[in-house]
Amino acid sequence: MSIKRKFLEISKVGIEFPTPNGPFCALKDVDFSINEGEFVSIIGHSGCGKSTVLNIIAGLYQATSGGVILDGKEVDEPGPDRAVVFQSHALMPWLTVYENVALGVEQVFKGQKSKSEIKDWVEHNLRLVKMDHAMDKKPSEISGGMKQRVGIARCLAMQPKVMLMDEPFGALDALTRANLQDSVMQIQKELNTTVILITHDVDEAVLMSDKIIMMANGPAAKVGEILDINLDRPRERVALSKSDQFNHYRQQVLSFLYERKGVVDIEDEKRKRTIDEADALETDKIA
């Protein structure tokens, strides 16, 4: 009876933010685990704390209770093994595309790779996201979708154990988004990267994930339901849109989000009243 340890375990994670009116509990008892090579989405209404979960896994926030264990080691600070793709792309505007990716590579592979190996590795990753043609451009000279591709390349180039994506397609137009989603799925399949994707887009979650974690509304948000998506890969969006199975999954997520509202316990009416206030607070924290 050996207990098989999961690759990434999030156990009983809770976090409180100090406010002038006493501590505000944003997450409580968040519990889930992820296998190696899995593509997992976390979906929920805005302000439900899904980005907070990601930030705790990244080590950018410290959980007040519970903990995160990645590959047998507890997470207590940020590190390149949990590289993040930010919604705002977060490229340094004063560095070229190449330099932005190299910044991480030089640090992570210090003493392991020679100068020419580093150069090859950066170029390889830019080729992977089809951005090798713009290596010497500054971020201000390329489009939003391209910037996000570079953000993904910077993340991949650090060879993270798990790639954390915080609404990476949120600021993109629909066509660019579809394009990038396909690229990410293809790369993930090629490299067998473990991915956690934060999203509020139901179609995106169903299309891309092996597993969808649906978050209940806060405050004191927790995991509502976990939905396994058993669709064959590679997934093709046009074909899937006609598939009953796809639509069934889609309907299940929608029903969670809009009918059951993702609210686990409604008894506490007082709490509900503070939701708006808490939302503002949390977005402040995240911003």
Added chain:
Amino acid sequence: MSTNSNSSSSFQHGSSEQLAGRVMKVISTFDFKSVVFPVIGVIVFCLLWSLAASRIDTSLGQFPGPAQVLSQSQTLLDEHFAEREKEQGFYDRQEVRNAKKLAKNPDAEIKIRKYTGKETFFDQVITSLKTVLFGFLVASLFAIPFGIACGLSDGVYKAMNPLIQIFKPVSPLAWLPLITMVVSATYSSESPWFEKSFLVSAFTVALCCLWPTLINTAVGVANVDKDLLNVSRVIKLPTSVHIRRIILPASIPMIFTGLRLSLATGWMVLIAAEMLSQNPGLGKFVWDEFQNGSSNSLSRIMVAVVVIGLIGFALDRVILLLQKTVSWDKQAVLR
């Protein structure tokens, strides 16, 4: 013949048309507004100035108008060259004298004296410029690192903030007597690098150059985009690399805003300090002319006023140019 002359005239015609076209093109691309309007502004100001000046009588004669100022600046220039000639003459005579002495007796002791003539207006300008730049440089060398420390660490900021708030509003002129005494007491060497008076003025400038740079650098560093800081945390950049590659480039615009404010106040304070302490420089020139009380004094002071303004303007442009070369954002509109 006729065809020949025809063709040549048509050629001339063509070229003059081309020339006219080119001139028109130059005129049309020329930004009239940015040249003509400033010129109009200056001309109107000069007219109003001379009108007003002709109505003001002081005990030192009429208030100088643009014309007197122009002629007086010519005089100052002439005086400068006359003084230089005298200086050259002094050194020439000294050399001849010494050569004669040596010819008579090779072991003779020769004396080389420095020329101690009056400093001209332009000497004073140079002295003031050197002083302000030195003071500004010293202040910036302290203010930028401390500003970065304040911006990076809340603890350092909280520790420094009361001191900054208390010392910032103090006029550096209040420090002047203290600086004078401290410099006289501590700085003494046989062949000093700097004059004492130079150091006193420069430190006074430095004291007021400190604050705008420090505060703006701290604000700039503290307001670097949180996402960029998170990227740096995820990559685990060491502090030195973090400062060099993330913090400094991101806060360059704010640092330069601070530097420009610093240099501008430094230049203003320097003139006042030189007047008060009688240290060489433009301030001393103004004060000496005032004490002199000749009929030309007011015009000469007015020349100094205009020159002080022009130099202040030029200093600001130099910093702006420096910012343009250092900054990564070449598209940014700097004003």
